[in-house]
Amino acid sequence: MTSYTVAVDGLATDVRLPAGDGPFPAVLLRTPYDRRRHRGEAHGWVRRGFAALVQDVRGRHASPGEWQPYTNETADGTASVRWLRQQPWSDGHLVATGASYAAHCALTLALDAPDDARPDAVIAAVPALGGADTAREPSGVERLLARAGWWAAHGDRPDSDEHALDVALAADPELLSRLPVSELPNRLGRPLPSWPRLWRHRARGRLVARAGQAAIPLLAVGGHHDHFTEDTVALWRRWGGPSARLLLGPWGHGLTAAPGPDARPAHRTNLGELYARWARTALAKDLADGPGGAIGLGGSPLWVPAGTTGEPYTPSLRLLHGARFTADPEHPLDSGTLTVPTSGTPDRCLLVTPPLPRPLDLIGPAEVRIRASADTPSADWAARLVALTPAGAAERLAVGIVRHAEPPDRAAELTVDLGLLARRLRAGTRLRLEIAGHHFPAHARNPHTGDDPVTATRLFASRREVFPAHVELRLPVLRSRPASLDPAQEILQ
Numbered sequence: 001m002t003s004y005t006v007a008v009d010g011l012a013t014d015v016r017l018p019a020g021d022g023p024f025p026a027v028l029l030r031t032p033y034d035r036r037r038h039r040g041e042a043h044g045w046v047r048r049g050f051a052a053l054v055q056d057v058r059g060r061h062a063s064p065g066e067w068q069p070y071t072n073e074t075a076d077g078t079a080s081v082r083w084l085r086q087q088p089w090s091d092g093h094l095v096a097t098g099a100s101y102a103a104h105c106a107l108t109l110a111l112d113a114p115d116d117a118r119p120d121a122v123i124a125a126v127p128a129l130g131g132a133d134t135a136r137e138p139s140g141v142e143r144l145l146a147r148a149g150w151w152a153a154h155g156d157r158p159d160s161d162e163h164a165l166d167v168a169l170a171a172d173p174e175l176l177s178r179l180p181v182s183e184l185p186n187r188l189g190r191p192l193p194s195w196p197r198l199w200r201h202r203a204r205g206r207l208v209a210r211a212g213q214a215a216i217p218l219l220a221v222g223g224h225h226d227h228f229t230e231d232t233v234a235l236w237r238r239w240g241g242p243s244a245r246l247l248l249g250p251w252g253h254g255l256t257a258a259p260g261p262d263a264r265p266a267h268r269t270n271l272g273e274l275y276a277r278w279a280r281t282a283l284a285k286d287l288a289d290g291p292g293g294a295i296g297l298g299g300s301p302l303w304v305p306a307g308t309t310g311e312p313y314t315p316s317l318r319l320l321h322g323a324r325f326t327a328d329p330e331h332p333l334d335s336g337t338l339t340v341p342t343s344g345t346p347d348r349c350l351l352v353t354p355p356l357p358r359p360l361d362l363i364g365p366a367e368v369r370i371r372a373s374a375d376t377p378s379a380d381w382a383a384r385l386v387a388l389t390p391a392g393a394a395e396r397l398a399v400g401i402v403r404h405a406e407p408p409d410r411a412a413e414l415t416v417d418l419g420l421l422a423r424r425l426r427a428g429t430r431l432r433l434e435i436a437g438h439h440f441p442a443h444a445r446n447p448h449t450g451d452d453p454v455t456a457t458r459l460f461a462s463r464r465e466v467f468p469a470h471v472e473l474r475l476p477v478l479r480s481r482p483a484s485l486d487p488a489q490e491i492l493q
Helices: 035-047 073-085 101-112 131-135 145-154 164-171 181-188 194-200 206-211 229-238 271-283 487-492
Strands: 002-008 011-017 024-031 051-056 090-099 121-125 218-223 243-249 255-259 290-296 303-305 311-313 318-321 324-327 349-352 360-374 378-388 394-405 412-425 430-436 462-466 472-477
Touching: 002 073, 011 035, 011 073, 024 035, 024 073, 024 101, 024 271, 035 051, 035 271, 051 073, 073 090, 073 101, 090 101, 090 271, 101 121, 101 206, 121 271, 131 145, 131 194, 145 164, 145 181, 145 194, 164 181, 181 194, 206 229, 218 229, 218 255, 218 271, 229 243, 229 290, 229 412, 243 255, 243 271, 243 487, 271 487, 290 487, 303 487, 360 378, 360 394, 360 430, 378 412
Parallel strands: 024 051, 024 090, 090 121, 121 218, 218 243, 243 290
Antiparallel strands: 002 011, 011 051, 290 303, 311 472, 318 349, 324 462, 349 430, 360 412, 360 462, 360 472, 378 394, 378 430, 394 412
């Protein structure tokens, strides 16, 4: 193996080549997370016959310039691809790959670069599609904790401090509660000029909209417990290339390195080997046309074809308490705990199903439909679905949140999307549905005034009423249990 570091358009790039004369197909990974952390990954590609290039994006680590997230990646990636294809060891074929922000870099090459700089295939894992896509839910509600953590760790600095927010919260536990949200950098004690810019961009879905124009194969990989699951699925569904494959398992943002509590031994997929085999098949144009892939069912060894959706099932719900409750942003529902207060003024509407008489396999999008009112002109409605196991444990299944404007005290019909579920529930499990006005600190608090939650400086309590007879939980249930498939076979066919 030959290894060297070169400045490509000024950007620090590690190049690793297989033994032999070549030429070789290449893999390009552009990352803000320090190219040196990907040496093992690059070595894996080289062992499988690929040239591997790993590059620090502009303004990060060993690459000079100003770090402006989601700004320079198309131009810088274009220059890198053109340089790569001129090298004597390159056979001209290229796979762009990456996870999280690096997936954004790969996708901008596939969708925005000039034709001569586009890759021949793209692997996008847990893709952070853009600033607006990461900052807000599809409903428009602001994601606070995850964005504060990322910006504290990586924003407006050449290096990273993964624990910056944890350290700041240890020193000031009320850090994220202090207003306005836009002034968080001052409370962190360092400038973050890109933080307020992040919130000015509201238009989500640009890359997903562009995906319909794609002309190359895609492998999209995600986890059921990842922030960006819905974006991963939307990208796969919209992809216009000759082949699109989706792999979803019961994993978090770190994929197989971060299995969820419902992961099973059958979900221990060797992603490195699968990526390389898929890349070879894609470059050889041996992938079948159209969409395909596999979804792992949490709590079960079952893998089902991507796109599988159960039939609608509406379990009966019994009100425990809180048909009338107060959504007080000074005392919001805590997104980090599943504990439910048993005394005091209700802070949520709480409903529960009877124990399930048989196991249920849930696969597909879920939603909650409610009829409710608020005494404030703006209100967020958060729905959290929790499984109460026969052993007494509480396990989070899904969360959805929407923002609604309505004249005070006027009842309205609302639908809260809970996202994609892929989970087996054991017989005897009960489902708990919580309907609240906040989900903090995962999401910024609605001040209930109609003001922007990012710049608001005043918070007011909101009295809510939910009409239990008009609350409907819609779940996608498989009526029969299919045989489990081999996820690698589905990805590679």
